[in-house]
Each structure stands twice: as C-alpha cells, then as structure tokens.
Amino acid sequence: MEDKARIPKESLQKYTQEKNVSDFLENFVIFLSPNLLSQKINRKTPNKYEGKVAQIEEPMKPQNENPNIEFPVLTPLTQKHLDFNKKTIYDFDLYEMDGQCLIASVVDNSYYLHCFDMKKNSMDLIKQEKVELTVSDAKDNFNEEDSFYNIRFAEYYPNEEKNDIKLFLVFAGKSGIIFLVNIEKNFELSYLLGHVNEVYDTCAPNTRKEPEWKNLLFSCSKDTSVNLWNIRTKVQIACFREITQVPADSISLHCHHSMEKFAVSHFDGCIKVWYIDENVVQKINEARKWKGDPFMFKHLDVRKPHTLTRDLHYNTCDYVQYYGDFLVSKDSEGIICFSSLTKLGAQIIYEISYHYYEPIWFVKCGLDLKRKLLFVGNDNGEVFFWKLNQDAATEYGKINLPVKKQVRKAVLTSDARYLILTIDEGGLWYLQFHDAF
Numbered sequence: 001m002e003d004k005a006r007i008p009k010e011s012l013q014k015y016t017q018e019k020n021v022s023d024f025l026e027n028f029v030i031f032l033s034p035n036l037l038s039q040k041i042n043r044k045t046p047n048k049y050e051g052k053v054a055q056i057e058e059p060m061k062p063q064n065e066n067p068n069i070e071f072p073v074l075t076p077l078t079q080k081h082l083d084f085n086k087k088t089i090y091d092f093d094l095y096e097m098d099g100q101c102l103i104a105s106v107v108d109n110s111y112y113l114h115c116f117d118m119k120k121n122s123m124d125l126i127k128q129e130k131v132e133l134t135v136s137d138a139k140d141n142f143n144e145e146d147s148f149y150n151i152r153f154a155e156y157y158p159n160e161e162k163n164d165i166k167l168f169l170v171f172a173g174k175s176g177i178i179f180l181v182n183i184e185k186n187f188e189l190s191y192l193l194g195h196v197n198e199v200y201d202t203c204a205p206n207t208r209k210e211p212e213w214k215n216l217l218f219s220c221s222k223d224t225s226v227n228l229w230n231i232r233t234k235v236q237i238a239c240f241r242e243i244t245q246v247p248a249d250s251i252s253l254h255c256h257h258s259m260e261k262f263a264v265s266h267f268d269g270c271i272k273v274w275y276i277d278e279n280v281v282q283k284i285n286e287a288r289k290w291k292g293d294p295f296m297f298k299h300l301d302v303r304k305p306h307t308l309t310r311d312l313h314y315n316t317c318d319y320v321q322y323y324g325d326f327l328v329s330k331d332s333e334g335i336i337c338f339s340s341l342t343k344l345g346a347q348i349i350y351e352i353s354y355h356y357y358e359p360i361w362f363v364k365c366g367l368d369l370k371r372k373l374l375f376v377g378n379d380n381g382e383v384f385f386w387k388l389n390q391d392a393a394t395e396y397g398k399i400n401l402p403v404k405k406q407v408r409k410a411v412l413t414s415d416a417r418y419l420i421l422t423i424d425e426g427g428l429w430y431l432q433f434h435d436a437f
Contacts, residue, residue, distance in 0.1 A: 071384060071398040076419070076431040079401075082114070082123060089408065089422040090362065095153040095167065096414050102126075103420065105428060106148035106171050111181070113169070114428075118418060121432055127187060131179060148173035149362070154204035156182070156231060160211040160288060168231065170217060172199035178219055180231060193295070194236040197223035200362075203262070204231075205255040212284050213259050220250035226264050226274065228284075234294040235287040240264075240274045240302045251361075254321040261306065263327055263341070265320040267361075269313035271329060272305040273341050309346035312337045316361040323367065323388065330376065332361040338388065352393045354384040366411035366421075375419070377407020383421060399431070 084107050092105035101116040103123075113127040131146060151171040158164060169181040176195035182188040203218040216237075217229040224247035226240040241247065248268035255262040261275045283300045290297055313331040320329045323338070326349065330336045334356045338349045356378040366375040372388045381401040386393040399419070401407065403426035410421035419431045 071396055074397045074399050074433075076399065077434050078121065078432040079429060080121070080123075081427045081429040083427045084112075086425045088424045089428060090148070091150045091364070091409060092411075092420070092422060092428065093152050094411055094413070094420065101413060101418075101420075102153070102167075103428070104151050104153060104169050104171075105422070106151045106173070109146040109148060109173075111148065111151060111169060111171055113183070116418075116420075116430065118413060118415065121418075121430075123430065129187065131189070146173055146175045146177075150199070150201050152202050152204050154180075154217060154231060155206045155214075157214045158232070160214045160232070163209065170202050170204060170231070172202060172219065174198050176221060176223070178202065178217075178229070190234065192217075192219075192229050192231070192234060192236070194227050194229075194239070194299075195219065195221040195223055195225065197221050200250065201252045203253050203255050205257075205259060207255075207257040208259050212281065212288060215288070216284070218253055218255060218262060220253045220264055222249045224248065224250055224266075226250055226253060226262070228280070230284070230287040230290075233287055233290045233297075235290050235297045236294075236299045237283050237287045238280050238300040238302055240305070242272070242305055242308075243303050251316065251318045252320045252364075256322050256325075263320050263322065265313075265317035265329060267316050268310070269315050269317045269331060270308060270310050271312060271317060271320060271327070271341065271346075273307040274302065275306045307341050307343055307345075309341060311346050312339055312348065315359070318361045318363060319365050321365070321367050323369070328365065328367060328374065328388075330363070330365055332359045332363070334359075334378070336365070336374070336376070338393070349390070350392055352386055352396075354378060355380070355382070360406055362408070363406065364409040366409060368412045368416075370414070371412070371416060373412060375410040375412065375421075377410055377421065377423075379406040380404050381407065381423065383407055383410050383419070401426075401429070 087107045089105050089107055092103055095102040099119050101118055103114045103116055105112045110130045115124045115126050148171045154168040154170045156166040156168045167183045172178040176197050176199055178192040178199060180190045199219050199221045201220050215230050215232040217231050218226060220226045224241055228237040230237060248266040250264050251267055253262055253264040259276060261273055263271060263273050265271050279300060312329060316332040317329055318332060320327060327339050327341055334354050336352045340347045354376060357380055360379055373385055374388055375383055375385045377383045381404040383399040385397055387395040403423045405426055406424040408422045410419055412419050417433055421429050
C-alpha cells in the first residue's frame with residue numbers, strides 16, 4: 001500500500017478564504033502520493049507566456065548581435081548526456097561532497113537524483129520518482145498532473161541548536177504546492193501549502209549558522225508574492241507582497257549572504273529588494289519554537305519593499321542573484337546587468353549581452369562566485385561565459401553544443417573541470433574541460 005500525505009480539508013479552506021481564491025476546492029480533498037515513473041506524461045509549459053524554441057535556419061540572424069564582439073570558441077575534452085525521452089528539464093541543482101556531485105532535476109511531475117563521480121566522469125541514477133496529485137470529491141476521483149519548474153537542495157537541521165545537517169530536496173511548480181523530500185529518511189515526502197498559483201523559484205540560504213537563520217526557505221510565485229518558511233515546523237513565517245501598485249508575477253529570487261535582505265525579479269522587468277527587519281526576525285523565532293498545527297500559525301504580511309526599480313530591464317527579468325553587495329540580473333532579450341540597488345535607485349555598473357534568435361523566458365544563469373564566472377545559454381545550443389570584475393566583464397567566450405535548442409541552465413562544478421547544463425528536449429549534459437577556466 002502506498003503512503004499518502006494528506007492535506008486536511010479545513011486547512012485548504014482556510015487558505016482559499018485568506019487568499020480570496022475561488023472556492024471551487026471547498027468540497028475537495030487533495031492527496032499527495034509518490035509513485036515510480038512508469039508512463040509517458042504530456043508536458044505543460046510554465047504558463048501562457050512561455051515561448052516556443054526557435055527552429056534555427058541558416059539565413060536567420062541573431063536579434064541582438066553586436067558585430068564588434070566575436071566570442072572565441074572553447075571546445076570541451078569530452079561531452080556526454082543523459083536522455084529524458086525528449087522532455088525539457090526546466091531546472092537542476094548541484095550538491096558537492098568528497099569528489100562526488102549530487103544532481104537533482106525535475107522533468108514534468110517527477111524528480112530525479114543522480115550521483116556524478118567527477119573522478120571517473122560517470123553518472124549514476126539514485127532515485128526517480130513521480131509525485132501525483134489526486135483530487136477527490138464525494139462522487140468521483142480524478143488525477144491532476146503537476147509540472148515542476150524548480151528544484152533545490154536544502155540543508156535541514158532537526159535541532160537548530162546543533163550542526164547536525166540532513167539533506168532535503170525542495171521542488172515546486174504548477175500546483176503552487178512546495179514539496180520536501182528527506183533524502184536521508186527513505187525519501188519521505190512532505191509539503192508546504194501557502195501559494196495559490198504556480199511557484200517559479202525557491203531559495204534555501206545557508207550562509208549563516210545562528211539558530212534563527214537555519215531551516216529557512218524563500219519561494220516566489222505567479223501570485224506575485226514571496227513567502228518565507230521554516231521547513232522543520234512547516235510554518236509560513238511571512239508573506240511579502242506589494243499592494244500599492246499592480247504587481248507582476250514573481251519569477252526569480254535570491255537572498256543576500258548577510259540574510260538582511262533578498263531581491264526578487266518580476267515578469268514586467270521590475271526588481272524589488274525586501275529587508276528582513278526586526279518584525280520578521282521576531283516571527284522567525286516564533287516559527288522556530290512553534291509546536292502546533294502549522295496551518296494555525298499567523299504569518300506576518302509585509303507590504304512595502306525597501307527598494308524597487310524598473311530602470312534595469314524593460315521586459316521579463318527571469319534571473320537575479322547577489323554578487324557580493326551587487327546584483328546580477330538577466331532578461332528575456334539577452335541583456336545582463338551588473339548593478340547596485342539602494343534607496344536612491346538603481347545604478348548600472350555595466351551591461352553585457354549575448355546572441356539569441358527568439359526571446360524565451362525562464363532561462364537561468366550559472367554564477368561561479370569563486371572564479372567570478374557567469375554562464376548563460378541561448379536558443380541555438382550555445383553557452384556564453386564571462387569573467388566578472390568590479391567595473392567590466394572580461395575574458396569572454398562561448399561553447400557550441402551539437403543540439404541546436406534552448407540551453408535552460410549551465411553550472412560549473414567547484415573544480416572548474418565540468419560544466420553541467422540542460423537543453424530543451426536534449427537532456428542533461430556534462431562537459432569535461434582541462435584547466436579551461
């Protein structure tokens with residue numbers, strides 16, 4: 001018999017009433033049951049704005065091509081890939097330890113966990129599981145297939161006063177439910193319920209080890225909000241959402257290393273910076289000590305960001321990350337900004353651009369903080385990289401791939417010998433280099 005994690009009906013009703021959502025779920029009960037992937041699933045795109053991958057023909061020219069910049073081509077020593085039956089991997093994450101690299105990825109409504117041995121240049125599958133939503137009323141049952149758009153490794157502390165770390169997987173997507181998988185406890189499945197629309201990104205910061213900063217998770221959604229959670233008590237601590245203006249979908253977020261603030265980018269190109277003030281810190285401590293029903297915890301509503309700007313990007317900003325005290329952000333038109341955001345506004349330090357053929361959003365950059373390297377792919381199977389400095393990007397180049405489709409994400413391993421990336425309908429690739437970076 002399968003184990004099922006049940007969302008209580010009264011808890012579901014509580015959230016639909018609080019968020020002013022249609023009460024069509026009033027008489028429904030949702031069950032979450034993990035099943036092994038055994039059938040082909042039809043992929044649904046993140047939402048109606050999702051672009052199609054361009055079919056590149058020889059006469060077609062890049063839309064933002066700069067004739068003065070010629071990217072030198074870097075050729076890998078070896079290139080291998082894992083096929084996922086022509087399905088698109090929207091996101092993956094790395095966790096390295098002892099010469100091995102765990103790679104978590106999401107395809108349709110399934111998550112995958114691979115172990116990549118960097119010494120042997122080999123990849124082994126550890127876990128492959130389908131997460132199924134079953135919606136039930138008094139008359140009939142029907143299945144609703146979720147689609148996951150993001151996945152992260154999170155460090156979980158059973159006792160926040162100690163440094164005993166367990167490893168979790170966090171992933172979410174179309175349903176708005178955030179799923180947690182305890183890797184070290186027989187892949188036990190649990191969930192976080194609070195968003196009322198698609199979840200596009202999550203961030204599990206682990207830069208500070210004080211008890212109040214452990215087990216925290218940020219998530220951003222199409223419902224325009226950013227939620228802060230405690231993954232041990234399953235409590236929603238705070239909801240950050242501006243109400244003075246008409247907000248757009250929250251696409252990407254990243255927390256500053258000090259844990260004093262975080263940045264979030266939106267579908268209309270706006271970037272906002274929210275501060276973790278003393279009121280939020282107080283709620284964080286309350287959530288850490290909470291022992292009751294997580295749905296009964298009264299979260300904090302924060303309505304005013306510290307800083308916002310619309311001067312950096314004029315279209316969908318689908319990536320943002322802190323680089324020290326600076327921000328790196330990217331939009332769907334191939335523009336990457338290196339900027340500083342203060343209460344007085346945004347100051348662009350410099351911009352860089354890369355070639356694309358058709359603008360497609362939900363494309364992530366890979367930022368190597370140690371080597372100051374930034375990677376991003378386009379829709380013609382090319383990966384561009386730059387070395388970032390305080391005043392300019394130097395030592396740029398590109399890598400040509402055999403599959404001429406959209407490269408969704410590219411990340412460099414800690415030893416700078418392997419580049420892990422995903423290509424639409426092309427699977428998960430790992431490229432080996434010899435002291436290339």
